[in-house]
Amino acid sequence: MVEITLQPVQIGTQSEDTEGRLAFTDGKLVAVLVRLSAELHGATGLAGQWCVEAGFGACATDVLSVWFDSLEAARGWMAEQLSIRQ
Structure with a gap:
């Protein structure tokens, strides 16, 4: 498994x-994660979720299109994307 x-x-x-969190694998930046605030996202039910603000290479996504309940879930998704596209 890929280490993030x-x-x-x-x-x-x-x-x-x-x-936020910067996500690296093998010394390379693969994503920038941001935690959605209660002030902006409380009404949508997304407050506290983590999303990919910017992804690179295998982790590239549309802005705010991928959400995670935890950093571990985000880490698992990134590892899967990197494993599939290597």
Whole structure:
């Protein structure tokens, strides 16, 4: 299985969604994850979810099109994408 390392980061989204993680594998950035805030996403039921703000290579997606309940779920999805497309 592909190893994904997550590094905490604050993201300048110009919104309340600022908690983020940089996702790396083999020293390469594969995705930027952002945690959806209650202020902006509480009414939609997505508050607290993690999404791919930007994905690269095998992890490329449309903006805010992939959501995860946890960082472990996000890590699993990224590992699967990277395994499929290598």
